[in-house]
Amino acid sequence: MPHSVSPAAEEGSTPLSATQMDQDSPAAAGSQPGQPAEEDTVMADASGDEAEVEAVKSSTDLPEARNEKQEIKAEDLFNDIDSDDDDEFPTSSNPAKGDMPTSTEPQSSPGDVDYGAGNKELMRIFYQRFFPWRYMFHWLNHSPTPTNDFKHREFSLWTGDIVFRYQSYNDYESFRKDIIQRLPDRVEIGPVYTANPRDRKVFRNSTAFRPLAKELCFDIDLTDYDDIRTCCDKANICIKCWQFMTMAIKVLDTALREDFGFQHILWVYSGRRGVHAWVCDKKARELDDQQRKAITGYFDVIRGPKESGKRVNLRRPLHPHLSRSLDLLKTHFQSDVLEVQDPWRSPEKADYLLQLIPDPDLREALRKKWESSPGSASSRKWADIDALAQTGSASKTLDARDLLDAKQDIVLEHTYPRLDVAVSQHLNHLLKSPFVVHPGTGRVCVPIDRDALEEFDPLGVPTAQGLLREIDAWNDGSTGEGQQEDGGGAVKHVQDWEKTSLKPYIDYFRSFVTALMKDEREIKVKRERDEEQAESLDF
Template structure:
């Protein structure tokens, strides 16, 4: 880990991302950093003036990971000398967390902390839906998706308006995006409409692409309704008792029917009722709600509701997998493979190969210590991920520059 922090971690890029400018501002100097050390020692309310100061402290502590918190009204390291009323969280990226364990009730290929290419499709669908929903409905542009290193993905939104949201506004926004709600004891987790009325437009727009995902992922790949447990869970979501009992009897005597067959059986039952009738409308609404329940993003709402929430920094290393928490391009989310993400051991091997390669110059490893090693990550498989962050930062900084140029100036002439 120490070699990783000294030679590979992109502190400069992280600084630019958090600071929005090249010269330090309060967005960085008043930002909280929290460190997790060996033995579960947790150090909060750290703050720094520059990227090299952060790097020096990280290398001195060698944490297993570190987290990023809000921008406070005073420097977090001065918390003990500031009156509580003068130490408040003022700005914070709007963040979201999608974790694969929330899909354990419906995925059939893995469970718990395990993740594979097949169940990653749940995360991919969630990213596509949430990315479009936030861009189209709220107009936010600076969305950074970061793989968590193990079984999930984080979203950081750096638009100024998003950073200024109060806790109440964050709760309202998250509540508007929440479609899947309820614990294990609740069978029906989608309740976003009145009776059998049409879905809200924002959710309706996601239904068609999710219907395709439902067919490919739920019915074919995961085959969620093949087992008795799976089809009984589906039966619980059918509002018409007679239809539910009829399907349960059929599926109980024909246990080898595939999920696609059972879904066709349900659609045939729906078509038995005339269009426009109350029963047809109720069953049609139930079919749509089932698609949403199995494919719509499952959010950890508590992560998003509070400005003072801390979240693991991009490019940290997950201690269980050794994988780096790398940015992800939402446009290429379907081709992203968690198992291909660079690990610390792989990156250090790549550095070793550079060091022994014929003609390797002095810049291959840089000087020992905590100074910047600008070229080291560029020589490893970490390069495309840092480049992705830098492109995100460039767009963010460009907007900041444009806003400054457009701001009215005070005329001091007499």
């Protein structure tokens, strides 16, 4: 997916249009001048002598919460959220149902309803009642009490074409209040800096203000598959071409866990046509740009545009990661590519397949066969390659090993992940936050359970409008607004998100954050123990 490069101007102090930003900055390959990126933004260090104008007064001027040390068990981290007096998620009775927006539910095709600046009241209700503020805070903060992991984190807020950079917050409550007040169309998450991003001008001529840590992120977009998917193109998607995202997640998730040892990998639907991966392990967050580029290079298999010819040229023997990937992808290639996408049915597409066959005699024999039966299915054409090769009559000089290698390259070209590498290579890259609403489709950017990839339907995820309708329809077992019997006769408080199809996604996110924070605490305890031992040895 093309990506945009933010300007050196400081949007946090002087708002600029996204169009102007792209025109004034170097564009990466594939970017269109004057078009803001849909899923991500690259930051550049602030420079120049722009006028000192405060764009929006934020609620982050609130006093910092006290950071008191206390022993907290991982399973108890979120107990305070479930209490009856917590107002993070106001219940259905606030506001009244009669005040809810009544605009039409979006169809499968994006862009039917404006979920951005044109529907502020809908967004206000969503952020007040459905967005998991405290879970998000714990995810980015890695502790139940505020740390610099959160307080020094940059957030970028988009309102139409206006981008406010270098926003930061002291705690989850100030974060929540500011977003509900501004109601941005997009919220993007950037790195943790060595100092508060709002104080960056103090370090304007110093290297003291620099990005320190950020999750290792990956961005995969279905538009990068337009040369091989036949069911949809551009921003359009369906469950058929979504299988390319399923393949990509399987390959990347397996490699990141087995080859790099990462454990905390959060996959998130982008809200329209792609997925984002957030590798949240501490050792991943602390990678520098060179290390991130090295990891990205590990996954660099598909190169150059289709017009440049063969896009996969791998050395043999194959790296174990690629051999494992072929095992993961071969079933998808047969069913989702050959049978569903049928990429070589037309003569033009069949000619491209022929270019990938290494033996000229076999190539010519296949051409004659396919011209004699025009419009034959891709699965038939793929079978013809082996059928003619095994007869021996098509070519006297055919090298079976070369043909096998070529076929493996073809499989990988049509199934292997296609990454927006700029998102992964730089610490200072911003990426859209989970759980925000995509302004073009109304869909919530929900996490994806890697153990249930085959069941995930991007067109079936909750929408902002749909969540309000689900609240209206929620009445089974209820004893009043925000209450429900727990099966034993007792009445418990029920948050609004628990009454909707958003519940399994927030539950999954909560379990992910709990496991991450548990590991973070164990790392901290081990570090403190090692420091105490070192001090005793010094003594």
